[in-house]
Structure formats: structure tokens, C-alpha cells
Amino acid sequence: MKTVSIVISAYNEDGNIAALYQALSKELEKVKNVCFEILFVDDGSKDKTFSEVSKLQKQDSRVKIVQLKRNFGHEIAMTAGMDYAKGDAVIFMDADLQHPPLYIPQMVQYWLDGSEIVLTKRVDNVATSRFYKLCAKSFYWLLNLLSDTKIPESMPDFRLIDRKYVNFLKGFNEQDRLFRGLLSWIMPNDKVKVIDFKAPNRFSGKTKYNFIKSMQLAINSITQFSVRPLHLATYLGLAGAGCSLALGFYVIIERFIRHNPTPGYATIVAAVGFIGAVQLITLGIIGEYIGKIHLEVKKRPLYLADFIEKKPDKKAK
Ligand code: UDP
Ligand code: MG
Numbered sequence: 620m621k622t623v624s625i626v627i628s629a630y631n632e633d634g635n636i637a638a639l640y641q642a643l644s645k646e647l648e649k650v651k652n653v654c655f656e657i658l659f660v661d662d663g664s665k666d667k668t669f670s671e672v673s674k675l676q677k678q679d680s681r682v683k684i685v686q687l688k689r690n691f692g693h694e695i696a697m698t699a700g701m702d703y704a705k706g707d708a709v710i711f712m713d714a715d716l717q718h719p720p721l722y723i724p725q726m727v728q729y730w731l732d733g734s735e736i737v738l739t740k741r742v743d744n745v746a747t748s749r750f751y752k753l754c755a756k757s758f759y760w761l762l763n764l765l766s767d768t769k770i771p772e773s774m775p776d777f778r779l780i781d782r783k784y785v786n787f788l789k790g791f792n793e794q795d796r797l798f799r800g801l802l803s804w805i806m807p808n809d810k811v812k813v814i815d816f817k818a819p820n821r822f823s824g825k826t827k828y829n830f831i832k833s834m835q836l837a838i839n840s841i842t843q844f845s846v847r848p849l850h851l852a853t854y855l856g857l858a859g860a861g862c863s864l865a866l867g868f869y870v871i872i873e874r875f876i877r878h879n880p881t882p883g884y885a886t887i888v889a890a891v892g893f894i895g896a897v898q899l900i901t902l903g904i905i906g907e908y909i910g911k912i913h914l915e916v917k918k919r920p921l922y923l924a925d926f927i928e929k930k931p932d933k934k935a936k
Pocket of ligand 1: 628629630631632662690691692693696712713714715717825826827828
């Protein structure tokens, strides 16, 4: 019988675990002729997430736990889950019920019918404000403008991936990773299905992404998939040089040909400020990439984890 692993990354989600498990078990019962393993990745939670999932494991041997030794972040948590998952397909989902288990039977059915990747598309996200939606839209526009790997908007990490593609994904060893981008990189042209869904509010707790974290993710996403910002730095430098040259000519013409010397300090301050800004931006962009190289060359392990699974009860002879 085929097995599907469900990888759920959880960081401080103790208020959601029981409700998620309940909703999930109800849906899994509807799927016949497929075995499931439910793999919770506890991403170094400081609340009772681990004891909540341990409780579930006592009553259900399908529940397995990857306990990360500290908080490594959502992308690494999903990677750890993927590494330990044994299924013929892997479903990734969040722990806060914003990825409703309701859609899992449909995902599995598509896969059984031959699809190799089943994506989901948020058609409405009640949890986010208009401002956030606008920021997200601008971010994806910029990302897709700057990057060769196109990442579609509104496609969350809630998805099913066949073992063949899971193995491809396991071949990526970069520290700094964006699952969505990696998946776009290996995405086949066919055998992909998309399910539309409405994302509800979080069941309990707060989002783990604040403005700063979202910005970091945005910058990382761009630098991971593109070197175009480096070209942009060059163009900025060239534009700055062009402007200063034009200004220089203007001053010379005013002074020696039209005998009308311009009072200097305002122009000088503006020019110096402009050139300084261009240099700083350029250095910043180069710095982002050097920082990435610094992190990647060390080839440190991506995470440290314990894997906890309930041994099947030995039957008394
Ligand atoms: N998450 C994680 N590690 C982190 C941050 C988040 O495993 O460092 C998990 C979190 O528990 C949730 C999922 O990633 O299951 C998505 O996080 P969240 O709901 O906060 O993001 P949002 O839905 O607000 O974008
Ligand atoms: Mg969420």
C-alpha cells in the first residue's frame, strides 16, 4: 500500500496541535487504500508544543516527531520534515489550520490519478490586511522581475509532492533556502494540479512573521535566485558617474564659456551625497552576496534534530 507523509512545521503552536490533529484524522479517514504518517516538526518551540505532539504519539503510532534542537526557521523545519519523511508522497502544511486538512483527500486523489505535484492557491486570505496584500503583490512583482526563477504569488507551502520530486529537492544543499523557489526551479510542465482554497484565520496564537522577518525573507528570496541586483549596482554606479560628469561639464561651461560661475556648495553637497548614496547601495548589495557566500562555504549541517517514533508494540508470545 502507498504511504503519504504529512509534514507539519510547528513553532510555539501548542494551542493548535489538538484541533489540527482532530481535523486531520477526520479527513484521513476518508482516504482509503493509503497509509499515512503524520510528521510533526517541532522547530525549537518554547511552549508546550512538544508535549502536545508527544501526547498524540501515545495514542496514534502514525504520529512521528522531529524535534529540532533550537528554532531554525520555517524553511529549515520543512526541510527536516522532508528528510525524515518516508512516504511515497509528502504533503507540507502549517500547524495553525490556515492550511485546511479538508483539501487533503482531494490532493491525494489527484496524486493517485497520476499528478506528481499538487499545489494550492489562496483565492482569498481573510487573515491579511489590504496593506499586507499590497506589500506581498509588490514583493512578488519585484522578485519575478529580478529573478530567473519565477515564483507564483498566493501559492503557499501547502502542497503535495511525489517522492521523485522530494528526492530532487533533497539534492539542494544550500543553507539559505526558499522552498517555493526551489520547487519552481524543479517544477515539471505537466502532471501538476492546483487546488483553490480560502485561507481562514489562525486557529490560535499569533503569526511568527513580523515586518522585519518578512523583509529578511524578501531580500533572501531575491538574492537566492538572482544576481541581477549586482547588475543593478553596476547600472546605479554608471548612472551616478554619468550625472556627476554632466554636472562637471555644466560647471565648466558656466565658469569658462559663459563667465557665470555658479555658487558651488549646494551642487557639491548634492553631488557628493548622491555619489555617496550610490556607493553605499552598491556596497550593500555586494555585501548581501558576500554574506551568503560566507554562510554557504562553511557547509554546516542545516539543523540538529532528534527523531522520535513510537515502536510498534511487541505482541506477547
Ligand atoms: N514556523 C516554524 N518555524 C518558525 C516560524 C514559523 O516552524 O520559525 C511554522 C509555524 O508554526 C506555522 C508555519 O510555520 O505552522 C507558518 O507560520 P505562520 O503561521 O506564523 O506564518 P503566516 O501564516 O502568518 O505567514
Ligand atoms: Mg499561518
